[in-house]
Amino acid sequence: MAQHKINYLQEAGLPVALTTVDKLVQWGRSNSVWPLTYGLACCAIEMMATGASRYDFDRFGTIFRASPRQADVIVIAGTLTKKHSPFMRRLYDQLAEPKWVISMGSCANTGGMFNTYATVQGADRIVPVDIYLPGCAPRPETLQYALMLLQKKIRTEKASKKLQPKRLV
Amino acid sequence: MMRPYSEKENVQKKPYYSDRFWVAPQIPKEPVESDAIFASDLDVLKAKFEIKEAYIQRGQMVVYINPADNVDVLMCLRDELSYNFLSEHSAIDWLAKSGEFEIFYQMLSTCKHKRLRIKCFIKEKETLKSVIDVYKSANWAEREMYDMFGVIISGHPYMKRILMPDDWYDHPLRKTYPLQGDEAAQWYEIDKIFGKEYRDIIGPEERDGARIDVDDTYRFAHINHEVPFGAPRSLEKTVTEYQEEGGVFIVKKLKKEDAKILKERP
Numbered sequence: 411m412a413q414h415k416i417n418y419l420q421e422a423g424l425p426v427a428l429t430t431v432d433k434l435v436q437w438g439r440s441n442s443v444w445p446l447t448y449g450l451a452c453c454a455i456e457m458m459a460t461g462a463s464r465y466d467f468d469r470f471g472t473i474f475r476a477s478p479r480q481a482d483v484i485v486i487a488g489t490l491t492k493k494h495s496p497f498m499r500r501l502y503d504q505l506a507e508p509k510w511v512i513s514m515g516s517c518a519n520t521g522g523m524f525n526t527y528a529t530v531q532g533a534d535r536i537v538p539v540d541i542y543l544p545g546c547a548p549r550p551e552t553l554q555y556a557l558m559l560l561q562k563k564i565r566t567e568k569a570s571k572k573l574q575p576k577r578l579v
Numbered sequence: 580m581m582r583p584y585s586e587k588e589n590v591q592k593k594p595y596y597s598d599r600f601w602v603a604p605q606i607p608k609e610p611v612e613s614d615a616i617f618a619s620d621l622d623v624l625k626a627k628f629e630i631k632e633a634y635i636q637r638g639q640m641v642v643y644i645n646p647a648d649n650v651d652v653l654m655c656l657r658d659e660l661s662y663n664f665l666s667e668h669s670a671i672d673w674l675a676k677s678g679e680f681e682i683f684y685q686m687l688s689t690c691k692h693k694r695l696r697i698k699c700f701i702k703e704k705e706t707l708k709s710v711i712d713v714y715k716s717a718n719w720a721e722r723e724m725y726d727m728f729g730v731i732i733s734g735h736p737y738m739k740r741i742l743m744p745d746d747w748y749d750h751p752l753r754k755t756y757p758l759q760g761d762e763a764a765q766w767y768e769i770d771k772i773f774g775k776e777y778r779d780i781i782g783p784e785e786r787d788g789a790r791i792d793v794d795d796t797y798r799f800a801h802i803n804h805e806v807p808f809g810a811p812r813s814l815e816k817t818v819t820e821y822q823e824e825g826g827v828f829i830v831k832k833l834k835k836e837d838a839k840i841l842k843e844r845p
Contacts, residue, residue, distance in 0.1 A: 429828070437827060492744070492768050493742075495772065496771050520785070521784075527756070527758065528751070531784040531785060532784075535769065535781060562823065
């Protein structure tokens with residue numbers, strides 16, 4: 411005989427939460443956004459600072475992975491040169507779906523101050539970018555904020571495998 | 580040395596100001612005889628090779644030689660005159676003026692505490708002998724010189740571009756090379772990754788860093804009036820928050836009034 415009786419209909423309600431698959435899956439995905447350990451220039455120093463203990467990316471469930479096969483997001487942290495652009499695109503192609511891209515800093519956004527022959531004038535010429543992060547270089551707080559916005563964006567997306575294929579660029 | 584004064588009355592009104600009669604100031608040249616060590620070094624070189632010109636600038640001797648003698652001159656400097664370090668080696672583009680490259684070898688003697696510069700002129704298509712057998716540090720310097728200027732080196736073990744990609748067209752440090760790249764450079768990443776047929780889809784590079792287009796919601800966002808990617812502009816006010824109003828399962832929404840704000844660092 412139970413010592414106490416729980417009235418599911420009166421107190422905190424049924425121990426059942428109703429949600430949709432989309433919300434549940436994307437909630438999971440948004441809280442384990444694993445970026446690729448990939449830095450190009452001085453922005454990478456800020457990215458490393460964001461990953462280290464003071465700013466602590468891990469508390470967002472964001473752990474840098476050494477392989478594109480295990481990563482969900484690629485942070486283009488620094489100047490993307492034309493020589494490097496095919497490798498960058500290859501790394502992006504190797505990320506497993508679903509995948510997102512954060513373009514970090516002026517150089518990755520628009521080429522920045524490198525208005526020259528050797529710099530890609532905006533990483534969005536190569537890969538589709540989800541979040542553009544201004545700054546030269548952006549502070550770690552800015553990268554954290556970008557990640558929070560990306561998490562919010564992920565939560566609004568559909569989890570279905572029949573996702574529309576991403577535009578090429 | 581000061582450059583002569585020129586009238587600058589309406590400089591602010593002009594978008595670009597250039598003084599047509601400006602002459603680049605030259606560092607004064609001193610005779611080699613003013614330094615005993617350099618004078619004796621030059622005598623040794625003069626006995627063996629044809630020296631076109633020699634002077635001292637900023638305490639460093641500059642010697643012009645025949646380009647064909649370069650390996651022998653550097654060998655002599657290393658073995659007999661103890662210039663044991665080739666610190667810099669590159670070219671200067673004078674193609675517009677005389678159709679020539681000026682090649683320089685910047686050398687250092689750690690025994691004599693002296694720096695010396697060997698210079699020579701070569702024509703555009705002329706080959707220059709490699710000096711790797713004398714100084715190992717010439718290896719990358721010569722590759723860079725080929726990469727940036729197109730100076731052809733003979734006898735180099737691995738003559739390949741060092742900075743630019745292997746399939747790059749032209750040599751970017753030549754004066755005739757446009758700063759923002761020729762056509763091959765501007766479309767390089769598009770041609771290589773997607774193929775030439777994607778040029779129309781992706782479009783040319785945006786080279787104006789100050790360009791703003793208020794109707795372009797692909798590239799520009801209006802703070803507090805945000806719309807989805809590519810949607811038309813709207814004046815409807817949006818609130819930018821990093822988390823949804825109702826909160827997310829397990830993830831707690833931060834409210835400003837709940838946060839504890841420290842007056843100073845603990």
